[in-house]
Amino acid sequence: MKSFIECSACMIRQSLEILNKHSTSNEQKSDILKLVLKALSETTITSINPPQLTNKVHSILKQELHIQDFYSEEKKESNKEALRLESFLNQLIASADNPLLTAAKLAIAGNVIDHGALASFDLNETISTVLEDHFAIDHFDRFEELVSKPNRILYLGDNAGEIVFDKTFISLLLKQHQTVIYAVKSAPVLNDVLLEDAKETGLAAMIPVIESGSTTAGTEPSEMNAEFRNYYTNSDLIIAKGLGNFETLYGLNDRKNKFFLFKVKCPHLGKYLNLSMKDIVFLEETF
Amino acid sequence: MKSFIECSACMIRQSLEILNKHSTSNEQKSDILKLVLKALSETTITSINPPQLTNKVHSILKQELHIQDFYSEEKKESNKEALRLESFLNQLIASADNPLLTAAKLAIAGNVIDHGALASFDLNETISTVLEDHFAIDHFDRFEELVSKPNRILYLGDNAGEIVFDKTFISLLLKQHQTVIYAVKSAPVLNDVLLEDAKETGLAAMIPVIESGSTTAGTEPSEMNAEFRNYYTNSDLIIAKGLGNFETLYGLNDRKNKFFLFKVKCPHLGKYLNLSMKDIVFLEETF
Numbered sequence: 001m002k003s004f005i006e007c008s009a010c011m012i013r014q015s016l017e018i019l020n021k022h023s024t025s026n027e028q029k030s031d032i033l034k035l036v037l038k039a040l041s042e043t044t045i046t047s048i049n050p051p052q053l054t055n056k057v058h059s060i061l062k063q064e065l066h067i068q069d070f071y072s073e074e075k076k077e078s079n080k081e082a083l084r085l086e087s088f089l090n091q092l093i094a095s096a097d098n099p100l101l102t103a104a105k106l107a108i109a110g111n112v113i114d115h116g117a118l119a120s121f122d123l124n125e126t127i128s129t130v131l132e133d134h135f136a137i138d139h140f141d142r143f144e145e146l147v148s149k150p151n152r153i154l155y156l157g158d159n160a161g162e163i164v165f166d167k168t169f170i171s172l173l174l175k176q177h178q179t180v181i182y183a184v185k186s187a188p189v190l191n192d193v194l195l196e197d198a199k200e201t202g203l204a205a206m207i208p209v210i211e212s213g214s215t216t217a218g219t220e221p222s223e224m225n226a227e228f229r230n231y232y233t234n235s236d237l238i239i240a241k242g243l244g245n246f247e248t249l250y251g252l253n254d255r256k257n258k259f260f261l262f263k264v265k266c267p268h269l270g271k272y273l274n275l276s277m278k279d280i281v282f283l284e285e286t287f
Numbered sequence: 288m289k290s291f292i293e294c295s296a297c298m299i300r301q302s303l304e305i306l307n308k309h310s311t312s313n314e315q316k317s318d319i320l321k322l323v324l325k326a327l328s329e330t331t332i333t334s335i336n337p338p339q340l341t342n343k344v345h346s347i348l349k350q351e352l353h354i355q356d357f358y359s360e361e362k363k364e365s366n367k368e369a370l371r372l373e374s375f376l377n378q379l380i381a382s383a384d385n386p387l388l389t390a391a392k393l394a395i396a397g398n399v400i401d402h403g404a405l406a407s408f409d410l411n412e413t414i415s416t417v418l419e420d421h422f423a424i425d426h427f428d429r430f431e432e433l434v435s436k437p438n439r440i441l442y443l444g445d446n447a448g449e450i451v452f453d454k455t456f457i458s459l460l461l462k463q464h465q466t467v468i469y470a471v472k473s474a475p476v477l478n479d480v481l482l483e484d485a486k487e488t489g490l491a492a493m494i495p496v497i498e499s500g501s502t503t504a505g506t507e508p509s510e511m512n513a514e515f516r517n518y519y520t521n522s523d524l525i526i527a528k529g530l531g532n533f534e535t536l537y538g539l540n541d542r543k544n545k546f547f548l549f550k551v552k553c554p555h556l557g558k559y560l561n562l563s564m565k566d567i568v569f570l571e572e573t574f
Contacts, residue, residue, distance in 0.1 A: 005316050008324065009299045016293055029292050030333050037295065037328035041321045046313060
């Protein structure tokens with residue numbers, strides 16, 4: 001999916017947030033901001049996808065600030081906060097009428113933890129509302145049917161913190177005789193999950209966790225490493241979490257049984273998909 | 288007052304709003320946005336004031352879109368909407384314990400009508416809350432003392448719609464034996480008042496209205512024309528409405544009895560002045 005011209009505003013917002021957090025002086029902020037603006041002015045924003053655009057901007061910020069991971073503290077904090085909720089999440093799932101549906105909805109609720117799209121969020125409020133919500137795009141029945149038999153599932157992670165919500169979903173999938181491999185990013189970008197997040201949250205002790213090769217806030221096909229590509233091609237089912245994975249992998253028509261689970265966190269994407277802000281989506285790519 | 292680096296985000300937001308409203312194609316939007324980004328990348332934002340920055344960006348938009356006045360319809364609509372409130376405003380003033388204070392507060396409430404700073408606003412809600420509010424910076428006593436005697440007042444307007452609120456304030460000042468001259472901008476910028484707004488709202492039939500010479504969303508000293516400069520220098524008192532006039536005229540220490548009346552509509556300006564969003568200000572420049 002290509003970027004909207006409105007993505008430029010988000011890029012500036014993200015850059016300012018990072019500069020205000022990590023810059024040493026106003027002069028440095030101003031100089032680096034100029035470089036970001038120049039790069040954006042030389043980019044046909046609508047010709048690349050949003051994670052590619054983010055990467056272009058963040059590469060400059062990383063290089064100029066000599067920092068590779070702008071959200072390392074926030075990620076640790078998100079993981080801790082989510083881990084404190086883990087037993088509560090498992091209880092909600094265990095006591096649900098449809099545990100699989102509840103686990104899936106909670107995994108999507110976790111998608112609200114995002115320093116790329118939103119500056120602030122209320123996790124507890126999101127959990128309670130998401131359980132009441134219906135999917136705005138609802139291909140859950142088809143997913144439920146598929147997982148009634150054992151599958152090898154490739155699960156594409158999105159953000160730190162959210163990974164704990166993925167973990168509770170995955171726990172249930174394992175109980176339902178699914179085999180799950182979890183994929184993380186290969187380099188820090190925004191608050192996207194890395195191998196260390198899978199370790200910190202205990203997910204890596206539960207199932208195999210691999211790096212996708214992608215260094216963008218999505219899963220860039222050209223960056224996929226051989227191991228990941230093998231799983232991507234040969235797994236029975238793919239669960240792709242979050243907007244970044246949707247923006248990079250939806251519409252490729254490259255394989256069947258690919259499900260996108262996310263919360264609409266951008267008004268422009270919402271408009272594009274004819275959805276509202278905060279809608280939750282359980283979408284299968286069909287072709 | 289110099290711009291903040293955060294002003295860049297506002298410039299992009301304004302540009303996108305204008306492009307989405309007036310552009311003919313996505314390609315045109317993208318091309319013009321590139322020019323805006325390039326100009327911003329070549330500007331040391333923190334070396335010029337916000338109205339100068341706005342002008343730099345809007346000049347490009349005006350030239351590329353071949354449109355001089357992006358908000359002509361909104362301005363007419365704002366004037367109409369405010370005129371519908373005029374008798375209500377006059378009643379509020381007439382029945383107030385301190386009519387001058389109420390008229391001043393209402394004039395500031397009108398400052399919420401701003402397509403530069405805010406995408407949406409609730410005028411009725413603003414009127415009722417502003418009457419309860421205290422000035423966060425309060426030099427009203429000093430103003431009240433000055434206007435206890437007759438003065439020649441130069442009143443610097445800000446936005447269309449808001450001008451009707453200025454008119455009710457000015458009506459009261461006239462009753463209190465003040466002489467008032469009202470100044471408007473010399474070229475369209477955002478929804479700033481022009482001569483036609485003063486005519487449309489009946490203000491021009493009530494008092495002399497002059498153009499300041501300024502083509503920015505403020506009063507740029509270097510642009511002041513001879514007539515305006517004469518009034519600016521020789522009036523007993525100046526009332527400058529809105530953020531643009533504050534951003535261009537505050538701190539010049541060029542004359543006494545200069546009052547700035549505005550509502551804080553930008554979080555960064557608020558932080559800079561140690562004020563909160565939506566605070567109302569009645570500030571005299573002292574030196």
